[in-house]
Structure formats: C-alpha cells, structure tokens
Amino acid sequence: MQWRTKRTSSNVDDRRGASSGRGSGGLSGGFAKLLIPLVLKLVSTKKGLIILAVGIGVMYFTGNNPLNFIIGNSNNQVTNTPYKGTAKENELADFSNQVLRSTEDVWNQIIPNYKEPTLVLFTNSVSSACGSASSATGPFYCPGDDKLYIDLSFFEEMTRKLNAPGDFAQAYVIAHEVGHHIQNLTGMTRKVQTQRGRISQKEYNKLSVMLELQADFYAGVWAHHAKFDNLILDDSDLREALNAANAIGDDRLQKKSTGRVVPDSFTHGTSAQRMRWFKKGFETGDINQGDTFNVRNL
Structure with a gap:
C-alpha cells in the first residue's frame, strides 16, 4: 500500500502521553465554596492572618503547593514538554x-x-x-x-x-x-x-x-x-x-x-x-x- x-x-x-485523570489532592467544588468564606474571615483579623500564614508556611516547607489544597493538583495541566x-x-x-x-x-x-x-x-x-x-x-x-x-x-x-x-x-x-x-x-x-x-x-x-x-x-x-x-x-x-x-x-x-x-x-x-x-x-x-x-x- x-x-x-x-x-x-x-x-x-x-x-499521546497526556493523562485523562480529573486530578487529585483538591477539594470538591462544593466544599471549596464553603472554605473560601472561612479563609476570608481569617484574613480579616490579625490573629487569623497569623494562623493562615503559619499554615501556608508549613505546607510550603513540606513540599506542598497551598493552591493545590483548594483547586487540586490536576493531571490535565498543560506542560511545556x-x-x-x-x-x-x-x-x-x-x-x-x-x-x-x-x-x-x-x-x-x-x-x-x-x-x-x-x-x-x-x-x-x-x-x-x-x-x-x-x-x-x-x-x-x-x-x-x-x-x-x-x-x-x-x-x-x-x-x-x-x-x-x-x-x-x-x-x-x-x-x-x-x-x-x-x-x-x-x-x-x-x-x-x-x-x-x-x-x-x-x-x-x-x-x-x-x-x-x-x-x-x-x-x-x-x-x-x-x-x-x-x-x-x-x-x-x-x-x-x-x-x-x-x-x-x-x-x-x-x-x-x-x-x-x-x-x-x-x-x-x-x-x-x-x-x-x-x-x-x-x-x-x-x-x-x-x-x-x-x-x-x-
């Protein structure tokens, strides 16, 4: 032929080579909506801001991206490779x-x-x-x-x-x-x-x-x-x-x-x-x- x-x-x-997964490590959309008001309330006070900063610091130094906690670590992210x-x-x-x-x-x-x-x-x-x-x-x-x-x-x-x-x-x-x-x-x-x-x-x-x-x-x-x-x-x-x-x-x-x-x-x-x-x-x-x-x- x-x-x-x-x-x-x-x-x-x-x-080819791309994952069809929906991602992991993130919160569901509904739970994330409930969490966002709580985060906003924390940053509205000095004490809450300190607590939030400490939490983000712990996640950062343990090798975790704080954003992944809310939006998830999607397997569908586009890579440059x-x-x-x-x-x-x-x-x-x-x-x-x-x-x-x-x-x-x-x-x-x-x-x-x-x-x-x-x-x-x-x-x-x-x-x-x-x-x-x-x-x-x-x-x-x-x-x-x-x-x-x-x-x-x-x-x-x-x-x-x-x-x-x-x-x-x-x-x-x-x-x-x-x-x-x-x-x-x-x-x-x-x-x-x-x-x-x-x-x-x-x-x-x-x-x-x-x-x-x-x-x-x-x-x-x-x-x-x-x-x-x-x-x-x-x-x-x-x-x-x-x-x-x-x-x-x-x-x-x-x-x-x-x-x-x-x-x-x-x-x-x-x-x-x-x-x-x-x-x-x-x-x-x-x-x-x-x-x-x-x-x-x-």
Whole structure:
C-alpha cells in the first residue's frame, strides 16, 4: 500500500502521553465554596492572618503547593514538554493522519457538505463525550463529539494477538470508525440507539450487528474510491483488510476466548459477514448498496 501524495489532515488531536485523570489532592467544588468564606474571615483579623500564614508556611516547607489544597493538583495541566513517541509510534501517527485525510477526500466527494470528524490519538486512557475509556476498549467512535479515538498500540495488538498485520489492515480499522461517523451524519446511529430498552437485548444485538456491518461496508466504499484517487494497492492489500475483518468477527473472538460461540450475543457480526460487507463496498463503491438493515441475508 502506497500513497501518491503525503497529504495530511488538520483534524487530528494528538493527546499521546497526556493523562485523562480529573486530578487529585483538591477539594470538591462544593466544599471549596464553603472554605473560601472561612479563609476570608481569617484574613480579616490579625490573629487569623497569623494562623493562615503559619499554615501556608508549613505546607510550603513540606513540599506542598497551598493552591493545590483548594483547586487540586490536576493531571490535565498543560506542560511545556512535548510528547516524544518512539520512531515506530510516530510513523503510525503520521500514517493514521494520512488515512484520515484520504477518508476526507473520498467522503467529501460522496456526501454534500460532509462534516469531517476528528481523530484523537491517546495513550492508555482518554475522556470523550461518551465517557472515559482505556486502551483495552479498542478504537471507537463517539457520536457525542464526532471524534474517533485510538491508542496506536492497538495496531501492535492486531499483529501480535489477532494475527492481522499490514498497513491496509490498519487503514481498514480507521476507515471503519469513519464509517460510524457516516452513520451518525445520516441519523442511523440515533435510530438504533433509540431502540435500546424498547426491544429485547437479543433484538438490539441484531441491530448492533447491522450497524457494524454497514460501517465495514463504508470502509470498503472508501477503499474503492481511494484506489482511484491517491492510494496505490497491490494484491496483498485486500487480503490484509479481509484478514483483519475475519480476525475481529464475533464468532472467532468468542471461540478464542471461551471455546464456544453464542450467536444471540453477537454485536459486530461473524467473520464471514464482516469480510462480505467490506468486500461489497470495495467492489461496488456505491454507498446506496450498503443498507444492511433491509436485507434477508446479512
């Protein structure tokens, strides 16, 4: 897999090395509001001022910042030291940026007034509009903030744990999450989410599978158009993407982790389904042929 150009996206939020913690050592907002009037009362008298000065002095000489007592020592403070990833990680970051730019080029051609998503690169954990997540969650898309989230270490896991190596396999993962963004723009994500609690878990799982397979299809549509635009593919690239789709099928993952397969619990689709829908998008390039919600056989 090669690029005809090295164009990059302006929609990448690189948070690698940053903590997603809320901070520690500080008082809650409500308690701080109660404490502030007390501090003001202390400084209004000579005796209180002496007590406060002694307290601050003790904290200072014991290595504590007095301000942290009130506002907390936030882990989200911006530092002047930029994050320095390994050469391999930085190469993956550049690669992900280029893949995102390619998806922007393709979807801007297909969807009028396309709203481009943001790709967030993080390390270990991250906070999003959909809540906090760890690297164990894997790549995900949050419809609440139109952002894709990925810890680049996932690409290493694809090779080491899932036996799904290759740059085009990695590109498929990003394109799949962009596929979820397309679903959010079309309103399909909301249609599915509104059914939660209204139907049985078994039936909701089926809708979830349809949603995931459609995202696979959209990833294939991207690849179809990208190969005519700025992406040079060889025979092994399609095999890489199909192998990745095969590796993350519900049936294969369940068989690997528990030794048995429970179809009613599927939420992403079988390996065969995921490969079939990606390939359909890749071969047709027609967004109108990806209605996974109205077909007899997924």
